[in-house]
Each structure stands twice: as structure tokens, then as C-alpha cells.
Amino acid sequence: MSKMNAILGHPDRIKKLAVDIVGHYESLCAEKPEIVQKAMIVCADRKIAFHVLKAIESLRPDWAVKRKAENEDELTQEQLDKLEALPKINLVATQGQNDDKELYDLCGTKEHRKMLDKQFKNTDSNFKIAIVVDMWITGFDVPSLAVMYIDKPLQKHTLIQTISRVNRVFDGKDRGLVVDYIGIKNDMLEAVKKYGSPQDSPIDELNITLSIFRNHLSLIDELLSGFDASKFYNGSPLDRLNCLNEAAEFVQMKKDTQTRFMGLSRRLKSAYIICFPSGELTDEETSKAQFYLAIRSIIYKQTQGDAPDAEIMNHVVEDMVREAITCTGIENIVDEHKSVDLFSDDFLKELETVKLPITKFNALLKLLRKAISAYGKTNKVKAVEFDERLRQVVDAYNSRDKLIFTSEVVSDFVNDLSDQLIKIMNDLNDDKRSFEKMGISYEEKAFYDILVKVRDAHGFPYADEKCIILAKKIKGLIDDKSQYADWSTREDIKNQLNMDLTVLLYKNGYPPEWDEEVFEKVMEQAENFKQYSSPDGEELPVSEENTPIKYDFEAKQKPASMVAENPEVYGNNN
Numbered sequence: 001m002s003k004m005n006a007i008l009g010h011p012d013r014i015k016k017l018a019v020d021i022v023g024h025y026e027s028l029c030a031e032k033p034e035i036v037q038k039a040m041i042v043c044a045d046r047k048i049a050f051h052v053l054k055a056i057e058s059l060r061p062d063w064a065v066k067r068k069a070e071n072e073d074e075l076t077q078e079q080l081d082k083l084e085a086l087p088k089i090n091l092v093a094t095q096g097q098n099d100d101k102e103l104y105d106l107c108g109t110k111e112h113r114k115m116l117d118k119q120f121k122n123t124d125s126n127f128k129i130a131i132v133v134d135m136w137i138t139g140f141d142v143p144s145l146a147v148m149y150i151d152k153p154l155q156k157h158t159l160i161q162t163i164s165r166v167n168r169v170f171d172g173k174d175r176g177l178v179v180d181y182i183g184i185k186n187d188m189l190e191a192v193k194k195y196g197s198p199q200d201s202p203i204d205e206l207n208i209t210l211s212i213f214r215n216h217l218s219l220i221d222e223l224l225s226g227f228d229a230s231k232f233y234n235g236s237p238l239d240r241l242n243c244l245n246e247a248a249e250f251v252q253m254k255k256d257t258q259t260r261f262m263g264l265s266r267r268l269k270s271a272y273i274i275c276f277p278s279g280e281l282t283d284e285e286t287s288k289a290q291f292y293l294a295i296r297s298i299i300y301k302q303t304q305g306d307a308p309d310a311e312i313m314n315h316v317v318e319d320m321v322r323e324a325i326t327c328t329g330i331e332n333i334v335d336e337h338k339s340v341d342l343f344s345d346d347f348l349k350e351l352e353t354v355k356l357p358i359t360k361f362n363a364l365l366k367l368l369r370k371a372i373s374a375y376g377k378t379n380k381v382k383a384v385e386f387d388e389r390l391r392q393v394v395d396a397y398n399s400r401d402k403l404i405f406t407s408e409v410v411s412d413f414v415n416d417l418s419d420q421l422i423k424i425m426n427d428l429n430d431d432k433r434s435f436e437k438m439g440i441s442y443e444e445k446a447f448y449d450i451l452v453k454v455r456d457a458h459g460f461p462y463a464d465e466k467c468i469i470l471a472k473k474i475k476g477l478i479d480d481k482s483q484y485a486d487w488s489t490r491e492d493i494k495n496q497l498n499m500d501l502t503v504l505l506y507k508n509g510y511p512p513e514w515d516e517e518v519f520e521k522v523m524e525q526a527e528n529f530k531q532y533s534s535p536d537g538e539e540l541p542v543s544e545e546n547t548p549i550k551y552d553f554e555a556k557q558k559p560a561s562m563v564a565e566n567p568e569v570y571g572n573n574n
Helices: 002-008 011-031 046-059 077-081 101-107 110-121 156-166 185-195 206-223 230-234 237-251 255-278 283-303 311-328 345-352 357-375 380-398 407-438 442-458 464-481 491-507 512-532 560-565
Strands: 038-043 089-092 129-132 145-151 177-180
Touching: 011 046, 011 145, 011 177, 038 046, 038 156, 046 089, 046 101, 046 129, 089 110, 145 156, 156 177, 156 255, 206 255, 206 283, 230 237, 230 283, 237 255, 237 283, 237 357, 255 283, 283 357, 357 380, 357 407, 380 407, 380 442, 380 512, 407 442, 442 464, 442 512, 464 491, 464 512, 491 512
Parallel strands: 038 129, 038 145, 089 129, 145 177
Antiparallel strands: none
């Protein structure tokens, strides 16, 4: 949407859009001057909506003049008493804390928007054209609304709800008109196909969605009945932020509770997006929904990634967090956009300040997964071992529902698991640096670990010191073959490497029956070095798309030439 908005908000485009809307609207009114022609313009975001308003006002300055009605002389005093002096065109949107003063003042308070709502529904009012973003596009009923100009991507139920605003019977109105500036036709056909049928129309199903919303709100109320949320609704910004974190902790005390909450809140969010712009929700329902969706956002970010929050929910939560950070200096220890040294004393001290055990566990788990993934770029064998240890801790955490715990015991249990994660983290750090003490390079250490892994898996004797010597020689073989750019894809070079490696293992007393397994792991590790290391041997920065390539080599008979050259190694061709 940010890329789309850059296009939709281009000044030249907005000027052309304004010219077209003004020309079309005036032509429409001229066709049927006796009919009240209310219009709605749907924009992609509030800033674009503001610029569209200014562009239209520059073309028709008279539309910005406040009047009670276009024909005040023809109205009775009783009719005039019901009207407010307003421009012909008005922006209907909520205020944003970062808005420029003009936009902020223009959006006005909730009472101002209620007044606009009432006046737009009054056919006598001078207020004829509403520019909207999210407000009024669902559940807003104005029978005199004759035309809707859509300049915003809309899909599914929201699209059906939006275009149905003009689908109301009104005196002299033979149809509702939708003017599409963005290309919603295909989405509209898909939405009608999915939500509509010849027998029944989804257009007026807001009451059904409201029922779904309120049902799920009630279910989450019951699920969180043991949590005191009073500080979120009545406390200071810092109290509210702490309450959110404590609520996320409460939800995650049991795996079953967390699963149920995330499922219910996902459906609540879908219904909320549809219901909120209609104005049908009470202030209490809106506050509760924002509270529950904010908890969902925290849990999602802790356990999965960056949560895609709806703008309508973020208005409250972001302002609250911003204030809290301003007054306390709170910092997110799982910030995806900054580097975190897992092994520094500062990081461990920072962890000690996290008093919520599940939050601390999730932070450690997320960061340790990234650290193991990064280590896999240089030492795949050891990374798999650390990943297995990590998986055992996660399995223990996920089994917490099988035990009968009080919240205090759950906290102790999770803190013990966090200690295990810290132990894995320290062991990982030691292993990353162990090549220095061994007097070999980190690449040679990776080959050493392969030799030890295969040795221990099959239980044959081979001293660690001999593994070190052999690892250095394997590194030499790889360096010799990898001087060719396409070495890993050329069968002749791979066959030669396989033969040289087999001979090398045999001459150093490493059992030849495991040479194929060693070869596969060496090739895999060598590919890692090729993909993730720079020419001078330094690790490249880890990115999400950098995942190790897995090469699976089928066990094949050795080429006859290899057998002929090394009969003492192979014996027969088995």
C-alpha cells in the first residue's frame, strides 16, 4: 500500500483526479437538477484525501464557503434551524497525532463527525460531497447518495459494503453510480460471486457481522475473565502499556489459552474492520476490541514476526506506546531493525530487567533461532545440533498445559526454560570461537565437526587430534577444486573430488565405508562457504532470504577409473 499510495498521491495525478470529479459531478447535477445529488469520494489514506479536498477547492472556491443550504431563501425557519453552516465538500476522517495542524483541525472531534453524519443525511444541507477513507464506507445509510468515486483498493466484503452505499431507493433516483478510478471490476465480480447469490444479497448484512463481532468479544471477555484490565482503560500511558504486556503474559500462561485467544481475536479483527467504520460500535466495544487486538499484536510479534496491525487499531495503541517511550525510555529488545549481540554482558543485563517470564522466553527464543540460523551458514553440522537442543526446550514449553500449575509455578517453569536457552546461547558462543583455541580456521573447524559427527554416529575409534589434521587436508582439497567458478555443478570435478577425498580418508585411517556420507556433508558445507562467505573468508551479513542450499547426492557406484587407480581403497566396486 505504501508503494500504491506513492502513485495515488502524486500531485499531478491528484490535480487530474480533481478536474475529472468536478466535471463529472457538475454534469450529473445538470442532468437532473431537481434531484438532490449527494456524492462520496473514497481515498486511499487521510493525507491523499486532504490533498484531493484542497485540489477540488482550488477549482471551485465557492464549494469551500460555509452555508446552511444552497437555497436558504426557499427553506422555512424550522428547516434552517436543523442545519449547520458547512462547506459543500468536507473531509470525514479521524485525527492523527502526527497530522499537520490544518489537517488535524479539519478532521475535528468525534462530536464534529457526528454533526457531519447528521448533516450529510439531511437533504436540505449544503453538505453535498463527503471525502472519506475508512469512515462511512460500511453500514452508513444515506438514500440520497447518488454517486461514489472510488480511488482506493478495496476487496471482498468491504468492497461489497462500500459500493452498496449508493444502492438505496430515493425519490427521482433511478440508480446508484460508481465511478472507478483504480480498477475494482475484477475484485468486485469476485466479491459478488463469493458473498452474493440470486436469492440473497450480502449488501445489508452489517447486522450479521455486528453479531459475529459481539459474540467473539464476549468469548474473549470470558477467556480473560481472570485478568484485571482496569489499568488499560483508566491508567496512565505507562500503566496501559504495562497492562498490555501483562495481559499478553496472562494469555500465554497456557498453550490452550493462547491458541484459543489467537483464533478468536483473528475473527474478531476481521469483523472489527468491517464494523468500526459503520459507527455502530459503542465506545466500550471499541476500547475492548483495541485492547484485545493490541494483545494479539504483542503475542504475534513475540512468537511469529512483525504483526500487521490495522490502522484503526493503531491510532490508540501507537499514541499510547509513543507516550510511554517518551516518559520512560522503554526499548524493545526484539527490534528487527537493529543488531543485537546475544553474547554481550550488556544484553544479559538487559534480559535481567525483563520481569515477565514468557515475554523474556519469547525474546530469547526468537533471537536464538536467528543466531543458530546464522551459524548454519558457516557450520551446518553444529547448527543442526544446537537446533535440536532448542527444539527440546520448545517442546517442553509447549507441554506446559499437561501439568497443573499455579501462575507462580508457571513463571518458575518458564524461567528455568529461559536459563536453558541462555545455556544453549553460551554454548553456541563457545563453539563459534572454539576454532581459535584449536589452532585452525573456522572453515577447518566445520570439516572437523563433520568428521567427529560421522565418527560418533557410527561408533568407530578415531582420535580428535587426527580429525584436526584430516580437516586441514580436506580444506586444502576444497580450496584446490573451488578455484573453478562452476566446480560444484561439474560432474568431472565432483567425481575427482570424491575420489581424492576417499583416498585421503583411507590414507589417514578413516574407515572408507563412511566416505560417501562424509563426501555429501563436505559438499554441503563447502556450498555454504561459497554462498555465504566473502573472498577473504569473512561472514556476509545474514538476511531472511539467505537459507542454506541442501544438496542431496544419491549413492552411486564409483567410476571405473577411480577403482582402477585405487584398488587398495575400493577392492571390488561396492
